[in-house]
Amino acid sequence: MISEEKIVEGCLAGKRKAYNVLYKRYASKMLGLCMRYSKSFPEAEDVLQEGFIKVFKNIDNFRRQGSLEGWIKRIMINTAIDNYQSSLKYYFHSDIDEIVETKILDGDRIRDDELQLEKISKEKLMVLIQELPDGYRMVFNLFAIEGFSHRKIAGMLYISESTSKTQLLKARRRLKKQLKEICLKHENNILI
């Protein structure tokens, strides 16, 4: 197996084979990431494509202080954020705190044991994530999956921290509600 260092050196030397190796090594994993940030598979493909173009064009900026995978992942996340903004024709969610709305009646709390997430397939979970409203999806991914703080997310998405928190809260509520429905169907022997 070719080492990360050799792949990077090959890319820096302009060797096509090195690009190919790099792409093949990380493309699948990054596509999984891109799908979480996108509404659909074709959109995820676009993000993946754009992200890898950035990777190849900026490979000379890779400082080798961290892993290559981490660096590529960060580029993909940034590309996904760019895509999120551009897919809305660079319109994106305003500060939701500014908007007066009525209370969301989301029912009772949902307990963990009601969810039984282990029984739900990755593909189904991915669909649920993709079906989240754009803002919810971005914040949920960045906070819950990537582990960024609300402050960091606020900076990345140009929203306030409180908006980030609100989006996360709403994303979780929505996910839980849908997961509960799925679990109920499952209990009733409806194939998930």
Next chain:
Amino acid sequence: MSGENKYIDKVLKQKFENFMPEPPESVWLKIKQKIGGQPGNPLSGNHIIMPVITGIALLMALIAILINIQSDRYLSFTRTHDSEPVFYASANIDDAVNIQYAYNTASQNSSNANQEKLNPYFNSSDKITEQESNKQTQNIKVRKPLVINPPGLAANIQELVEAPVLQSVTEENKVLVVTDPASDISQLATGFQMDKQNTGSGIHLAGNFNNASLAERPSSLQEAYNDYLNDHKPGWSFGLFFNPEMIFYNADGISQNKSYGVDLNAYYKFSDYFIQTGLGIKITNDWGNYHIDYNEYLGSYEHVYEVTFDSTNQGIIPTYHTYTLDVYDSINHLKITEAKARYTYFELPILFGYGKRLHKFSYYISGGPNISFLLDKKLEGITYPEEQVRIVNVDRKVPVRLNTNWQLLLRIGLGYNLNDNFSLMIEPTFKYYMKSEYDFSNQSSRPYSFGARVGIIYHLNK
């Protein structure tokens, strides 16, 4: 609640950690096409734009310098009144017109009348001498003062005195002959049979004009000289402009946008150069939309939240405490309505420029940074779908703008001088945004704009 969140986060994270779908082959093919085998140094459009802009700026600066050098060699100032003679003096004595050459040229022109073609020093002869179409020697008419600096004057006095171009001069068409400071002006005066003030038949003599005593300068030319000094005296001007612009965005999803502004500028002029600053207000609009998720209203009922019992003679009577509870459909509906946002910017330009005043017209070029501060934004209110709905979520999707941005500005100004104090100006303007006005992380594609400012300038100290 926190524990529940951790659970859902943890499980989802684990689930997605090893989620690795195979990308289609087409993705790799597209990537290969795009990278073109040369990662690290792609020649994208943005890499080209900046050098082009820099090149244009340098070229304009070079042209300005060349114009200035050319002007300094032959033309030092220009009168603005058509009725007055236009006076030109050499700023550099070494570059001054050679009297012998002038004499020879004048002699040739007496039979040729095409001075421009024969004498490179008279290439701009319309500014130095002007002849009527009549080719006869005696009819050469010198309408404007001829300024010459004759090294080795003494040897050529006779020839100069007999030069047809000078013999044709009348009082009406004054000529100033400026001699080398080292020359003996009295010899020339004797040759021309002049009076004590070195004037006669429209010919005026002076040593080096700038150094000559005031008494030696003809009054009309002195006035012209004063005007020249006045034009070059440091001073302030103020301008009021209307500034429409069209902004182009390469890949920002917004193709173009319009803006309108009013600028109040101050200029500090020194020699032919000036520094410009001022205050500007720019207004621009953005359009987006509201995405409103809502539930429809179905009806209401009285919800019993408490029952109390009172003992009476007739027994125990329950009292039901209620409040009205609205019932909404659980199906989410989406309504999209247009949203308009108006943005007001405060603009602060700091420009450096070079300009010239030519008779009724003037021109200048200038360039420098222009900084914009977002002062105010106004958003239209939401139009809700129906009277009674439950709003689940509202996303307002309008461009989010940065509070500050700055541009490199290049401007060409063309002016019509109404009088000494007022000039009407039209100023084609190009701006290259060093940072997009919009708030997105991808700042690689920078907007640019074209505008045509129109306004009026008031010159102080005139």
